[in-house]
Every structure is written in C-alpha cells, then in structure tokens.
Amino acid sequence: MTFSRLLATLTVLLGTLLAPAYAQTADAELTQLVDALAPGSFKDREAAIAALVATGDTRVVPLLQTLAEGDLYASEADGKVVFITGSGATLGLVDPVTLAELGEAPKADLEKVKVNNSLRRVIRTAIGQLTLLSDDPRIRRSAAQSILHDADPANLELLEGSIAAETDPQIRQIMETARAVIILQTDATLEDKQAALPLVAAIGGRDALTLLTGALTNSPDELKPSIQASIDGLARDRAVWDAAQNVWYGISLGSVLLLAAIGLAITFGVMGVINMAHGEMVMLGAYTTYMVQETIRQSAPQLFDYSLAIALPLAFLVTALIGIAIERGVIRWLYGRALETLLATWGISLILQQSVRSIFGPTNRQVGNPSWMTGSFELGGLSITWSRLWIVVFAMVVFIALLLVLKRTALGLQMRAVTQNRRMASAMGIRTPFVDAMTFGLGSGVAGLAGVALSQIDNVSPNLGQGYIIDSFMVVVFGGVGNLWGTLVGALTLGIANKFLEPYAGAVLGKILILVLIILFIQRRPRGLFALKGRSVEA
Amino acid sequence: MLTQALFRALDKKAIWLVAILIAVAILVPASNLLLPNGHPLRLPNYAVPLFGKYLTFAMLALALDLVWGYCGILSLGHGAFFAIGGYGMGMYLMRQIGDRGVYANPVLPDFMVFLNWKELPWYWHGFDNFWFAMLMVMLVPALLAFVFGFLAFRSRVTGVYLSIITQAMTYALLLAFFRNDMGFGGNNGLTDFKEILGAPISADTTRAALFAASAIALALAVLVCSMVVNSKLGKVMVAVRDAESRARFLGYRVEYVKLFAFVVSAIIAGIAGALYVPQVGIINPGEFEPANSIEVVIWTAVGGRGTIIGPIIGAIMVNVGKSYFTGAFPEFWLFALGALFVITTLFLPKGIVGLIGQYRTLTTKREQHDRSAPSPADVEAGADPQPKAAE
Known part of the structure; x- marks a missing residue:
C-alpha cells in the first residue's frame, strides 16, 4: 500500500471517527501496545491485537488494516513498529500512532511484521468489532457485512450489543441476518434457530444455499425438514437465475x-x-x-x-x-x-x-x-x-x-x-x-x-x-x-x-x-x- | 480394361513425371547412403527427411488439385484428411514403442498412463499391426470424406459455402483433437517414436527408405490422378467444374461424381499424412489448423491447378521458399506468403505451369488459333453463381 492511499484511508477514517468523545487512549500507552505487535510468535501477535482492540481506539483500525496487508514494519534495532513510505533501498518512517514523520531508514534495517491467514481472519474480526460501534453508518454497514461474511460465533455477543444500539433499520437488518447465520451454526435453542431460519433464507442465492446446507448437518432433527424446504426453494430460484x-x-x-x-x-x-x-x-x-x-x-x-x-x-x-x-x-x-x-x-x-x-x-x-x-x-x-x-x-x-x-x-x-x-x-x-x-x-x-x-x-x-x-x-x-x-x-x-x-x-x-x-x-x-x-x- | 485405362492415363507428360519420381526415389537415397561424407554430390543427412516432407506435401497438393482443379470443389479442410492419416500412422508408431516409453507400460502409450487410463480405448486396438494401421490411414479419411461429401453434395452446398463448412470441419476436428479425453495425446499429440517395421526411425537407412516410399507413393498418386482425369469420369468432373447445373441437366449424377473425387482425394491426402509423420517425428492437433489447409490451396494455385504436375511443382517451390525464409528472414515469410496469395490470384490464375502455356500460346497464336482445352480460370467466371460484375 502506498503512503498516499494510506493517508487517504486515514483521513477518511480519522475525520469521521475522531470527533466523538469515544475512548481515546493516551499516545504513549497506545504506542506501547502497538510495539507489542512486532516480537514473538503469531500467537503473541494475536494477543497483542486483542489488547489493541480492547482499547477501542479508532486509530487502531488503519493500523490493523496495514498489518493485514503486510505493510507494517518494525525497526530491527529497537523493535518500534512503523508505517513506511516510498520504495527502494531507503524508506521513510511514520509513527503509526501520532502519524509524525520519523525520518528515514535503510530497508535492510526494517523487518516486516509477519501475518498469516489465521491472523488475517483475527484482524478482520477485530476491525469489525472496532467499527461496528462507529458513528459513521457507512463504516458500521461495511463492518456488519464483513461479520456476516465471516460468521464467526465469537462475534455473537458483540453483534447483539450493536443490534440493540443500531438506529439505522437497514444496517440493523444486516446485523440481524449476521446474527441469524451465527445462531444457525451454534447450539442455540430450537426456537432461536427457527426464528433465524427465514432470515438466513432471505439472503438468497448461492450464499444462503451454502449456509443452509452447512447448517443441515448440525441442526436438531425437528428443524431439518424446514431447512430442507428452504434449501429446495432456494435451489429452484437458483436454477431459474x-x-x-x-x-x-x-x-x-x-x-x-x-x-x-x-x-x-x-x-x-x-x-x-x-x-x-x-x-x-x-x-x-x-x-x-x-x-x-x-x-x-x-x-x-x-x-x-x-x-x-x-x-x-x-x-x-x-x-x-x-x-x-x-x-x-x-x-x-x-x-x-x-x-x-x-x-x-x-x-x-x-x-x-x-x-x-x-x-x-x-x-x-x-x-x-x-x-x-x-x-x-x-x-x-x-x-x-x-x-x-x-x-x-x-x-x-x-x-x-x-x-x-x-x-x-x-x-x-x-x-x-x-x-x-x-x-x-x-x-x-x-x-x-x-x-x-x-x-x-x-x-x-x-x-x-x-x-x-x-x-x-x-x-x-x-x-x-x-x-x-x-x-x-x-x-x-x-x-x-x-x-x-x-x-x-x-x-x-x-x-x-x-x-x-x-x-x-x-x-x-x-x-x-x-x-x-x-x-x-x-x-x-x-x-x-x-x-x-x-x-x-x-x- | 484396366490396362487400357492405364495406357490412356500414361500420356507423355505423366510418363515423364512418373519416371522422374522413380529416378528421384532411387538417386536421392543412393546419394545419401552410398557416397562418402564430403562428396560434392552427397545429400546431407538432414536434407533427406526434409525433401521427403516436401514430397508428402506435394502429394497433399495433388489430392487437393483433384477436387479443386478438376472438380471445382475448393476444400479448405484438406489438412484434416492429411492429419487423420498422420494420426493413423502415429498410432501405429506409438504402439511400436512398447515398454520403451517413460512409464514402461507394454500396452498403453505414455500419455494414457499419465492420464491414469487403465486400458486401451477401443479405437486403438489393432494399430499394433502395420497393415491394419495402413488400411485405417486410407479408410478413415475416406469414410469422413464420404459422409461429409454425401451430406454436402446431396443438398447442393456449393462454392463459398462449401469452402466454409470444410473449414468448419477441420476447425471442429482441431478442437476435438486438442482434448485429452479424445485419447490422441491432446495438445502434445503423438511423438517420441522409436521404430517403424522394426527399423529405428531416425536411422539414415530408414529415412532414405521413407523418402523412397514417399517418392513412389507420389508416383502412384500421379498415376491414379492422371488415370482418373483422363477417363470419361474425368471429363464429367471437368464438366461439373465448368458448369455444374448444365452437367446435371444433361443427366449426370453430379453429386456422385463429386463424391468420388472427394473420397479419392481424401485417401491420397491420408496416405500423404501417414508418410509425413515418421519423417518429421511428430503429429499434433496443429496439423488441423484451418490456416494449414488454406496454405495447401496456395501450393496448388501457385503451381497451376487443373494440371497434374502443377501442384507438385507448387508445393515443392513454396515449401523450399518457406524453409529458406523462416530460417533467413522469419519476419518476412508471412509477407511473402501473403503476397504470393495476392499475386497468384491476380496475375497467375493458371499458376506457373499455366505461365508456360500462356507464353507458348502467345508465340504460336498467329499460326494456330486457340484450340486448347478450357482451363478452370477461363471458365470459372461463367460457372460462378454470382453474376460477373459490370465491366
């Protein structure tokens, strides 16, 4: 990711997110948490991400995005985590918290903060959590969609909290659908699952078909006929489409x-x-x-x-x-x-x-x-x-x-x-x-x-x-x-x-x-x- | 009766041609095998299969000439018959590899083992027998030509339409042979041949023998073609070429005449393909390319269609040119080939052979009024369904 694109993302995010009186952690404290990303194994990194999310600070979002894209670097000398600009042998350094320029360093002195696929998933969910409660409806909407896409049961609690707080009916609907998808996967009560079924079926298309087929195996027997019926209906629609x-x-x-x-x-x-x-x-x-x-x-x-x-x-x-x-x-x-x-x-x-x-x-x-x-x-x-x-x-x-x-x-x-x-x-x-x-x-x-x-x-x-x-x-x-x-x-x-x-x-x-x-x-x-x-x- | 037909076929030109081809069949291998290395008259080793390849091309051009030059059917799919013949020979050669392949399977060719096939498809059976393979080399193109021709000629598909559907035929075969499921080696085709009739395929003696076989096969094709065109049937073929409807109204079964020419031509093309494969060592679906078939047309046109010797001269000349240009000026070859198409159609409608004829008629015009037989280029204008443009 080039710095200009990064900057653009940041201005959009910061402009909309910084205004509210939302938990703002002190710079020093946050920097400490950010630097904890660099050392250790993927497992340690996961813990560090969890700690960052716990702050609820909006500045964490672009940071995590950069991390997920593999563009976050750490200095080999002191382990400080930085954004980089430019390309070539010498790179410009930017503080990820204050966005202050930190001078330049040769590329050889920097080490990429490594991510793997499971970590990327963690990051995506983390970003979803941070953004679900944002004040900007656009950010909330995309966050809800990303949770719907991943359907991680770990998000259920978070989702329920945000549904209660949600004012926009459309976004609330996405969130409810996401909740329904998650409920179908977990061992929730039969009534909950029955209530969730029409919502999932309403997603329509291939996605709903995959979800329901997946749900068919781990559902109680009472529910199976109605799931099968939804699947058949969806399959018919699919054939026509x-x-x-x-x-x-x-x-x-x-x-x-x-x-x-x-x-x-x-x-x-x-x-x-x-x-x-x-x-x-x-x-x-x-x-x-x-x-x-x-x-x-x-x-x-x-x-x-x-x-x-x-x-x-x-x-x-x-x-x-x-x-x-x-x-x-x-x-x-x-x-x-x-x-x-x-x-x-x-x-x-x-x-x-x-x-x-x-x-x-x-x-x-x-x-x-x-x-x-x-x-x-x-x-x-x-x-x-x-x-x-x-x-x-x-x-x-x-x-x-x-x-x-x-x-x-x-x-x-x-x-x-x-x-x-x-x-x-x-x-x-x-x-x-x-x-x-x-x-x-x-x-x-x-x-x-x-x-x-x-x-x-x-x-x-x-x-x-x-x-x-x-x-x-x-x-x-x-x-x-x-x-x-x-x-x-x-x-x-x-x-x-x-x-x-x-x-x-x-x-x-x-x-x-x-x-x-x-x-x-x-x-x-x-x-x-x-x-x-x-x-x-x-x- | 047959001897009679043979005598009629052997007019002076055909005798000369056959004699020359037999001489070539003896002299070229002899010069390669008997003369010591470095002798000025010794043909280098690489040249023998190269010239052999030209001879098979000449045979293919002759086959096309039989349908186009004499019967007015412009087939843009003759490469298909050639390639099918080639595949027949290729299948025999594949079976001859036996357990010497990479996977050392005694029955299955390497590519089938690679595709995890367990047994030989039914259509591969029998191809370990040389004579069966040679029979198929002739039968399969003949059958394809018969079915295709029967359908097309019966419903009177003529002219440009026929050319286009022959092109569609070879294109469909091209796509089909590219598929691995067909069992013909897919994209890579058939290659890595080891021996033919027990003789190692890349040995000098085998190559010389293959060259001789090509020359003799070409001589036989010349005999057959000249027999056909000099017979009464040949006259009807020319009549069909020059005025199809008129021939039909006179009571001739035009579609059978065309079908006969098409099938004979396909058999000759198939044999040419079978001789081509062992000399180049590979057969792949690229041979079905419509562009290849169109190139055959230009060989025939350059040499002079409607003559027996023309396509042979044309095929050899164009291919010698191609070998030279693609080596010396690769960029220039397509320009040359394209220009050849344009120049031949514009200025040499009767080809090189016709040029000699034109020169002769020019010099003897005054004494002798034009009594020569009409050539295709003279009369096609009248035969075409499209009326001539206002001059």
Whole structure:
C-alpha cells in the first residue's frame, strides 16, 4: 500500500471517527501496545491485537488494516513498529500512532511484521468489532457485512450489543441476518434457530444455499425438514437465475459475434465476396483504440474516459479506408471468381497480421477500460459486468444504424438493388463498382467498430482477428446472406446455444457440437436461415 | 480394361513425371547412403527427411488439385484428411514403442498412463499391426470424406459455402483433437517414436527408405490422378467444374461424381499424412489448423491447378521458399506468403505451369488459333453463381 492511499484511508477514517468523545487512549500507552505487535510468535501477535482492540481506539483500525496487508514494519534495532513510505533501498518512517514523520531508514534495517491467514481472519474480526460501534453508518454497514461474511460465533455477543444500539433499520437488518447465520451454526435453542431460519433464507442465492446446507448437518432433527424446504426453494430460484444468467451470457456472446459478423454479412451479401481479411479489420480497429489511448495517456490523461468515443470514428475511418483500398487494389479484378477472392483476401490478412506484428510486436497490448465500463452490478440473481452490457448495447446500436443505412439512404437502396440483381441494377444506371467499393468500405468500417468494442474484453494482439473469423463465418452461413436480420438471429442463436451447451458438454465440446450442428444445418438449408429469395439462379 | 485405362492415363507428360519420381526415389537415397561424407554430390543427412516432407506435401497438393482443379470443389479442410492419416500412422508408431516409453507400460502409450487410463480405448486396438494401421490411414479419411461429401453434395452446398463448412470441419476436428479425453495425446499429440517395421526411425537407412516410399507413393498418386482425369469420369468432373447445373441437366449424377473425387482425394491426402509423420517425428492437433489447409490451396494455385504436375511443382517451390525464409528472414515469410496469395490470384490464375502455356500460346497464336482445352480460370467466371460484375 502506498503512503498516499494510506493517508487517504486515514483521513477518511480519522475525520469521521475522531470527533466523538469515544475512548481515546493516551499516545504513549497506545504506542506501547502497538510495539507489542512486532516480537514473538503469531500467537503473541494475536494477543497483542486483542489488547489493541480492547482499547477501542479508532486509530487502531488503519493500523490493523496495514498489518493485514503486510505493510507494517518494525525497526530491527529497537523493535518500534512503523508505517513506511516510498520504495527502494531507503524508506521513510511514520509513527503509526501520532502519524509524525520519523525520518528515514535503510530497508535492510526494517523487518516486516509477519501475518498469516489465521491472523488475517483475527484482524478482520477485530476491525469489525472496532467499527461496528462507529458513528459513521457507512463504516458500521461495511463492518456488519464483513461479520456476516465471516460468521464467526465469537462475534455473537458483540453483534447483539450493536443490534440493540443500531438506529439505522437497514444496517440493523444486516446485523440481524449476521446474527441469524451465527445462531444457525451454534447450539442455540430450537426456537432461536427457527426464528433465524427465514432470515438466513432471505439472503438468497448461492450464499444462503451454502449456509443452509452447512447448517443441515448440525441442526436438531425437528428443524431439518424446514431447512430442507428452504434449501429446495432456494435451489429452484437458483436454477431459474442460472438459466437467466446463461441467457445473458449467451446474449453477450451473441452480440460479440454479431459485431464481428455483421460487416462480413454485408460484403458477402452484396458482393458474394468472402473477405478472409475481415478478422484483421477487427484487429486494426482494436489497435486504433490502443493508439488513441496511448496518445491520450501521454498528452491528455483527463480525457481517458472519452477515449472510446474518440476511437470509434477513427477506427471506422481507418478500417473503411483500408477496406476501400483493398477493394480497389485487389478485389475488383477478381469479381465473379469468389473462390479466388477468398484466397487473395487470405493473403491480405497474412500481410496485415505480419505488419501489425512487425510494428507493434507480437505481445498483447494494454487497452484500458474507461471508468464507466469497469465493475459490475447485481440485478436480482444476475451479475452483469458493465463492459459486457455496453457491448450488447453497442452491438444493437450498430445493428440499428446499419439497418437504417440500408433502408433509408440512397447508398443503401443501391446496395440492396445490387444484392438482388446486379445486372439489372447496372442497367438502371447504378454505378456498381462504386457501390462495391462503398459496401466493402462500410463492411470493413463496421469491423473496425467491432474492434473498438472487442478491445475492451479481449487481448489486443495480432491474432485477435483470427479468433473471430471462423465464428463470424458460421454466423453468416447460418443466418443467410443479404439479410441483416438473419445475421442478428444467427449470432444470438449461436451465442445462446453455445452458452447453454457449455455447462453440460464443456466449453470445447460445446463449440464442436455447434460446429457439427451448423454443418448439418447447412444440409437442410444450403443458403442459410434467411435465404434471399429472388431470381438469381445458379449458372 | 484396366490396362487400357492405364495406357490412356500414361500420356507423355505423366510418363515423364512418373519416371522422374522413380529416378528421384532411387538417386536421392543412393546419394545419401552410398557416397562418402564430403562428396560434392552427397545429400546431407538432414536434407533427406526434409525433401521427403516436401514430397508428402506435394502429394497433399495433388489430392487437393483433384477436387479443386478438376472438380471445382475448393476444400479448405484438406489438412484434416492429411492429419487423420498422420494420426493413423502415429498410432501405429506409438504402439511400436512398447515398454520403451517413460512409464514402461507394454500396452498403453505414455500419455494414457499419465492420464491414469487403465486400458486401451477401443479405437486403438489393432494399430499394433502395420497393415491394419495402413488400411485405417486410407479408410478413415475416406469414410469422413464420404459422409461429409454425401451430406454436402446431396443438398447442393456449393462454392463459398462449401469452402466454409470444410473449414468448419477441420476447425471442429482441431478442437476435438486438442482434448485429452479424445485419447490422441491432446495438445502434445503423438511423438517420441522409436521404430517403424522394426527399423529405428531416425536411422539414415530408414529415412532414405521413407523418402523412397514417399517418392513412389507420389508416383502412384500421379498415376491414379492422371488415370482418373483422363477417363470419361474425368471429363464429367471437368464438366461439373465448368458448369455444374448444365452437367446435371444433361443427366449426370453430379453429386456422385463429386463424391468420388472427394473420397479419392481424401485417401491420397491420408496416405500423404501417414508418410509425413515418421519423417518429421511428430503429429499434433496443429496439423488441423484451418490456416494449414488454406496454405495447401496456395501450393496448388501457385503451381497451376487443373494440371497434374502443377501442384507438385507448387508445393515443392513454396515449401523450399518457406524453409529458406523462416530460417533467413522469419519476419518476412508471412509477407511473402501473403503476397504470393495476392499475386497468384491476380496475375497467375493458371499458376506457373499455366505461365508456360500462356507464353507458348502467345508465340504460336498467329499460326494456330486457340484450340486448347478450357482451363478452370477461363471458365470459372461463367460457372460462378454470382453474376460477373459490370465491366
């Protein structure tokens, strides 16, 4: 822990805790108790912690936290316990009680106050005891939650005292739940346990299930049926939530597939061209994001949260221009020779991959998540990460935008015309080569957008695109070409099917099953789910 | 009847090719084994298995050419048949290790002992017998090709769609063979071979023999392919390639023709894989990589598809280039390979062999009006479901 972070914690704690007229021990006395932490065995240290807790002094809390993190040091010469600042061979020393600076000492003269896991547990409980009676509701709440998490019977008495004193109903509820959890573990009376049962069951989810299953063995026989009933009810809820969670994972995977495949679907639909370099366009989009973030880190760090917003148009432009260049330079000479286009674009993909590897190196590049994309939240029994949620939203936005482009713009009209009947469209005065170039640019640009999104959840390396290309093909082939809805349905179906197969068959076998199913599906519908109906007959 | 077919197959070019391959099969081992060390014409020891590997690649390219160059089926999964053949040979070689493995188990290969398996899975039985293993090397790819092809061709999956699902096939196999539960050594594959038919596998004589076997197998493959393409069936194959619907409307069972070509091709690829494994000493799931299969396509395309000799020249040239570049300029190889893909498709649609043909027609154009048979690149434009772009 760096000193600045420590200081921040301290100011928060001290600012809120020092004000009340709460037991304040004299500095000298406290220092003596603190120094007792350093010598002796873990057992002695445990006793020293108990003595510190007994003072009830709030300054003990940051001290114990530092100790638990293994950042508390003792001077080898006189055994004085200190906080340290800085790093390297020489460290700054800070008095843990008065927070006065004590000068510097070489690292070799300091010894870490060692902690082990059982000691860490002791410290956690000790901090809980110190904070349960704090005046700050936030501190009390987190303390109650930590006690609920550990469920140490030793805390029961303490908990009961604090429940009586608690004024905030929400915090009191947490405390009561914690008490109920503890009661179920101990040999309390049957009535107490019966009263505790609904409270524990109300925690819900996997936690309650584990607690109750644990309680089932050491409960009196009279209680067992009602515990079992609660367990069954919880397990049913869990199954429903698990299914919902799987659907969510499936949607999340499906939206990633949709992003990766939708550009491919456009070029394939309009031009009948399989663009094997599509995955590399995704990769270039991700590297554009990396470049944008690097620039921001160096010149304007305060803009970091907007880095994705800046990267999106840039990635679109970069990949769209490269796409148009590829179309004008290579693909337009190969129209009508779909299989050869496939080979040529594969060659281009190798060149792009190796270029990126030569410029940026073969290792993964660090692309950060902006603050609004980090973390997760709970929705009922679902745990949803923000980055996944934003990618689902983003995929839908891209999908709708493309739909609008195809249905509402002149270019979209021309693209659809060329898809349906190239010769007739040409005869009606549509410049098909221009439409082709624009389509390829649009498809590549969308791949670039996908790259920006995927940079948030995947490793940005030269092989990024390779991982998606086969899956995208499957989506396009499954959904059928020339119809964006087909791609949407295909991507979501494959995503959800994949996630539902995973728990039963394992990730790899699930994927194999999906591939086999698609191969079989193609036998039934050789042109995909939403085949284009028209007069385009094979030669 | 067979002799008749053979005679027809042995047109002048094929005779020359077979003769050259047999000469190579004799001369290369002889130069390695008989000439003294330091002789200018002596082939160094490392080169024999290397060249042998090129020959198996040439065989794989030839197999692909049979379906792509002659029948218009662009398979992006031919590496799968090659790898399955390789695994067949690998299983035989694993069983030959016997109790000389690390765990000294007389029956179970090391990786099974390591995974705590108690007995041999059923599909490993019989692979201690060389002839059974060789039969499987041909049968299993043939069966896979038959089932896959039967399903795909019957429902008229063609063109790009077919290419993509062949790619999906090899990708699914790649994932499957990576799993330890499959019983094929998982990630590490099969390796540490000791001997083949009683001969130590890394001895110079064994390697020379394997080289000779590869050359002769390639010669046989050339014979078979040229027999097929010069037969009436071969003509129908070309018809299917050039205008599938028209061939169907004329009454040919297009799907059976394709199925035949696909299965024969898979068998040749399987044999190539079986010859490849003892020469490189390992087979692992990496051989199933879709990228490998696509590389085979470029060997065929560079040499010239729709010819017998083209894929052989292409495979050997590209792989010699690869060996050189990955050693001398490792960064540069992918650029070169990528450029090869682009340049070949743009400027050499008929490959190197076609280039010679192009040059010849250029010089003799005036006297002799173009009477040569249509080549795939000329006609594919018309055969493709996608109408040609407005020129």
